[in-house]
Amino acid sequence: MKPLSVRLSGVPKSSIRKLFDLLTQEDAISLGIGQPDFPAPQAVIDATIAALREGKGSVYAPTMGIPRLKAIIAQKLQKENNIAADPEKNVMVTNGGSGSITLAFAAILNPGDEVILFSPNFLSYFYVASYFDAKAVEAPRRPDFGPSLDALEKLVSPKTKAVLINSPNNPTGYACSRAEIEAIASFCIEHDLYLISDEVYEKIIYDGFTHVSPASLDGMADRTITLNAASKTLSLTGFRVGYLCAPEPMLPLMENYIQYTCAGTNHPCQYGVAAGLEQILKEPASLDPVIKAYQKKRDACYARLNEAGLECPKPRGAFYIMPRVDATGMDGAAFSRRLVESSGVAVVPGGGFGKYSANHVRVSYAIDDLKLDDALSRIERFVKSGK
Amino acid sequence: MKPLSVRLSGVPKSSIRKLFDLLTQEDAISLGIGQPDFPAPQAVIDATIAALREGKGSVYAPTMGIPRLKAIIAQKLQKENNIAADPEKNVMVTNGGSGSITLAFAAILNPGDEVILFSPNFLSYFYVASYFDAKAVEAPRRPDFGPSLDALEKLVSPKTKAVLINSPNNPTGYACSRAEIEAIASFCIEHDLYLISDEVYEKIIYDGFTHVSPASLDGMADRTITLNAASKTLSLTGFRVGYLCAPEPMLPLMENYIQYTCAGTNHPCQYGVAAGLEQILKEPASLDPVIKAYQKKRDACYARLNEAGLECPKPRGAFYIMPRVDATGMDGAAFSRRLVESSGVAVVPGGGFGKYSANHVRVSYAIDDLKLDDALSRIERFVKSGK
Numbered sequence: 045m046k047p048l049s050v051r052l053s054g055v056p057k058s059s060i061r062k063l064f065d066l067l068t069q070e071d072a073i074s075l076g077i078g079q080p081d082f083p084a085p086q087a088v089i090d091a092t093i094a095a096l097r098e099g100k101g102s103v104y105a106p107t108m109g110i111p112r113l114k115a116i117i118a119q120k121l122q123k124e125n126n127i128a129a130d131p132e133k134n135v136m137v138t139n140g141g142s143g144s145i146t147l148a149f150a151a152i153l154n155p156g157d158e159v160i161l162f163s164p165n166f167l168s169y170f171y172v173a174s175y176f177d178a179k180a181v182e183a184p185r186r187p188d189f190g191p192s193l194d195a196l197e198k199l200v201s202p203k204t205k206a207v208l209i210n211s212p213n214n215p216t217g218y219a220c221s222r223a224e225i226e227a228i229a230s231f232c233i234e235h236d237l238y239l240i241s242d243e244v245y246e247k248i249i250y251d252g253f254t255h256v257s258p259a260s261l262d263g264m265a266d267r268t269i270t271l272n273a274a275s276k277t278l279s280l281t282g283f284r285v286g287y288l289c290a291p292e293p294m295l296p297l298m299e300n301y302i303q304y305t306c307a308g309t310n311h312p313c314q315y316g317v318a319a320g321l322e323q324i325l326k327e328p329a330s331l332d333p334v335i336k337a338y339q340k341k342r343d344a345c346y347a348r349l350n351e352a353g354l355e356c357p358k359p360r361g362a363f364y365i366m367p368r369v370d371a372t373g374m375d376g377a378a379f380s381r382r383l384v385e386s387s388g389v390a391v392v393p394g395g396g397f398g399k400y401s402a403n404h405v406r407v408s409y410a411i412d413d414l415k416l417d418d419a420l421s422r423i424e425r426f427v428k429s430g431k
Numbered sequence: 432m433k434p435l436s437v438r439l440s441g442v443p444k445s446s447i448r449k450l451f452d453l454l455t456q457e458d459a460i461s462l463g464i465g466q467p468d469f470p471a472p473q474a475v476i477d478a479t480i481a482a483l484r485e486g487k488g489s490v491y492a493p494t495m496g497i498p499r500l501k502a503i504i505a506q507k508l509q510k511e512n513n514i515a516a517d518p519e520k521n522v523m524v525t526n527g528g529s530g531s532i533t534l535a536f537a538a539i540l541n542p543g544d545e546v547i548l549f550s551p552n553f554l555s556y557f558y559v560a561s562y563f564d565a566k567a568v569e570a571p572r573r574p575d576f577g578p579s580l581d582a583l584e585k586l587v588s589p590k591t592k593a594v595l596i597n598s599p600n601n602p603t604g605y606a607c608s609r610a611e612i613e614a615i616a617s618f619c620i621e622h623d624l625y626l627i628s629d630e631v632y633e634k635i636i637y638d639g640f641t642h643v644s645p646a647s648l649d650g651m652a653d654r655t656i657t658l659n660a661a662s663k664t665l666s667l668t669g670f671r672v673g674y675l676c677a678p679e680p681m682l683p684l685m686e687n688y689i690q691y692t693c694a695g696t697n698h699p700c701q702y703g704v705a706a707g708l709e710q711i712l713k714e715p716a717s718l719d720p721v722i723k724a725y726q727k728k729r730d731a732c733y734a735r736l737n738e739a740g741l742e743c744p745k746p747r748g749a750f751y752i753m754p755r756v757d758a759t760g761m762d763g764a765a766f767s768r769r770l771v772e773s774s775g776v777a778v779v780p781g782g783g784f785g786k787y788s789a790n791h792v793r794v795s796y797a798i799d800d801l802k803l804d805d806a807l808s809r810i811e812r813f814v815k816s817g818k
Binding site for chain 2: 047048050053079084088100101102145151168280283296300301306311313316
C-alpha cells in the first residue's frame with residue numbers, strides 16, 4: 045500500500061486522551077481534562093431545544109454563523125472586550141475553540157512560517173501549525189509562567205508570521221497584565237506580526253484581575269485574531285461552537301476554508317449559544333458563583349501542592365495549575381504514570397505542552413470539591429510515600 | 432501587513448453560496464442547494480433533546496464518536512453495505528460529510544499527490560485536495576455521466592494516490608452499477624491506489640437501482656475509505672454529523688487530525704443520529720415515501736427540462752439533475768445569472784463542478800412540488816422567450 049500522510053504520521057496522540065486509557069480503577073479521579081464541572085445555563089438548553097423543534101437541524105446554518113449569534117458576539121466584543129467588530133465583516137462562528145485555532149492558522153500561515161508562543165502552552169497549537177507546514181516556536185516562560193519579552197526578541201526572524209498568546213493560559217493558569225499585553229502588542233507592531241489571542245478562559249479570572257484583549261489596543265485591530273468559544277464560559281464543550289473576530293481581509297479565506305472542510309457549524313446549537321451569551325451580557329454577575337467556586341478550588345490546590353513540595357506559581361485564571369514534580373526524583377511523565385497506577389489520580393505530563401515543561405504536570409481542578417480533596421490527599425500520600 | 436495564506440487565497444467562494452446573494456426577489460425559488468426538504472425523523476429530535484437534558488452538551492464526546500453511534504454505524508455497514516467494520520478500529524464520527532472528506536484526504540495525501548475523480552463532481556473535493564497541496568485530477572464522464580475507465584487509464588501516473596467516486600453523484604445524479612464499481616475497484620488494485628467512496632446519497636436511488644459499496648468487494652477493504660453522513664438520509668444538514676469507515680492504519684491519523692482541529696463532533700446530536708440510523712436499520716421501508724416523492728420530482732424535471740430543449744440524462748439517484756444549456760446560446764454561468772435575474776429561479780452554473788461542465792447547470796429538485804412546478808414553468812418560459 046502507498047504511504048499515508050507524512051504530515052500526520054509524526055503527530056502523537058494527545059497525552060490527555062492517552063491518560064484516559066489508564067484510568068481503569070473504579071475510584072479513579074481525573075484531574076486530566078479541561079472541562080467545566082458546572083451545568084450549562086438553562087437558557088442555552090431551552091433555546092437549543094426550541095431550535096431543534098423548529099427544524100433547524102434539517103437546514104444548513106449560514107456558513108459564517110447565524111445572524112443572531114454573530115450580532116450578539118459583536119455586542120459582547122464591544123461591551124466586554126472593547127473591540128469594535130462588524131458582525132458581517134469581522135465575526136464568524138467556528139467548530140469550537142479548536143476550530144477557531146485552525147481557521148486562524150489556515151488564514152495566515154504559509155509553509156515555513158513560524159508562530160512564536162510562550163511555552164508551556166496548549167498542545168493543539170503545535171500540531172495545527174504543523175498541519176499547515178508551519179512551526180510553533182517556543183519562547184520559554186518566566187519561572188512565574190509570565191511572558192518573556194527577551195525570549196521573543198531572541199526568537200523573532202524573517203520567518204516569524206505571528207505571536208500567539210493564550211491568556212488566561214492552559215496549562216499554566218497565568219494571565220497577562222495590561223502592561224504585558226501592551227508590550228506584546230508593541231512587539232507585533234514593531235516586527236509587523238499578526239497576533240493570535242486565544243481568550244477562551246477570559247471569564248475565569250481571580251483576585252479581581254482584569255482581562256485585556258489585545259485587539260482593543262491602538263493599531264492592533266487589523267493584525268489581531270481574537271479566538272473564543274462557548275465551551276469554557278458556558279460549560280458547552282460538547283457543543284463544539286466557538287467564534288472568532290478577525291481583520292476583514294481574513295474572513296473570506298476563513299469562509300472558504302470552513303465551507304469546504306466542515307460546511308459550517310451545528311445549526312440548532314448556535315441558537316443555544318446566542319441565548320447563553322446574551323444572558324451573560326445582561327447579567328454579568330450570573331457567572332460569579334462559578335468563578336468563586338473555581339477560586340476556592342484553586343486556593344486549595346495552590347496551598348496543598350506547594351505544601352507537599354510540588355512547587356507552583358499561583359494561577360491568575362483558567363482552571364489549571366502546573367506544579368514542578370522533579371523534587372520527587374521523577375519527571376512529569378514518570379510522575380503522571382506512577383500516580384495514576386498507584387493512586388488512581390490522573391494528571392497530564394507537562395512534556396505534552398512543550399519542551400520546557402518535562403518536569404511539570406498539569407492539574408485541572410474543574411471537578412467536584414470532595415473529589416478534588418480526595419485527589420489532593422492521594423497526591424500528598426503519593427509524594428510522601430511513593431504510593 | 433504580511434501576506435495571508437497563499438493556499439487559501441486562490442480558492443473561490445462556493446458558486447452555490449454566491450447564488451444566494453442574488454436571490455433577492457420576494458417570490459424567488461432556489462433550485463440551488465443540496466438539502467432535503469422533508470423533516471428529520473421525530474426519533475432523532477427526541478433523542479437529541481434527551482441528551483441535551485442529560486447534560487451531554489457540557490461534556491466532550493469521545494474524539495472518535497460515542498460508542499453507541501459507532502456500534503450502530505458498524506451494524507449499518509454490515510447489514511446495508513456488506514462491509515465488515517470493527518466499531519473501535521474502522522469507524523469514526525465526523526463533522527458532517529465535508530468533515531469525512533477532509534479526514535480522508537488528511538490521512539492519505541502528501542504534497543504533489545493526485546486524486547482522480549470523474550468530472551463534473553462535488554466542488555469540495557477540488558478545494559480540500561488543494562488544502563493538502565494535492566490535486567484533484569478530472570477524468571471526463573461519459574455523455575450519460577457514467578464513469579469512463581479509458582479516462583482513468585489515461586490519467587493514472589506515479590503521482591496518483593487515489594480514485595474518488597461519489598455514487599449516487601452530486602451534481603449529475605449518476606449512480607454506478609455493480610459492474611462499474613467492480614471495474615473501478617480492479618483498477619485501484621491493479622495500480623495500488625486507495626479508493627475514496629463518498630456514499631452520502633446511497634439511500635436516494637430510483638427505479639429499483641441497487642447501491643454497491645466498493646469496500647464490500649474482495650481485496651478492497653484495506654484500500655477503501657467509505658464516507659457517509661446523516662445529512663441527506665436523515666435530513667440533518669444542520670447537525671454537521673457524518674461518519675466514515677477506513678482501514679485500521681488510517682484511524683489514528685484521523686483521530687489526531689480531528690482532535691487538534693475540531694476536538695471531535697457535537698455530543699448531544701450524536702445521540703440523535705444514533706436513534707435515526709437505528710430506526711432505518713429496523714424499518715428500512717420508513718424511507719420509501721421520501722424516495723418516492725423524490726422520484727416524482729425527478730420524473731417531472733427530466734421530462735420537462737428535456738422537452739424545453741435542456742438536454743439531460745435521467746438521474747439514477749441523489750436529488751440533482753444536470754442539463755446542458757448551450758442550446759440556448761448561453762453557457763452555464765450566463766444561463767444561471769440571467770435566469771435568476773429575469774425569473775427569480777436559482778440554479779448552479781456547471782463550471783463550479785469542474786472543467787467539463789461549463790455548458791451545464793445543476794438543478795436541485797429537493798423542494799416542495801408546487802414550487803418545483805412553478806420553477807420549471809419559469810425555466811420553460813425563460814428558455815422560450817429569454818425572460
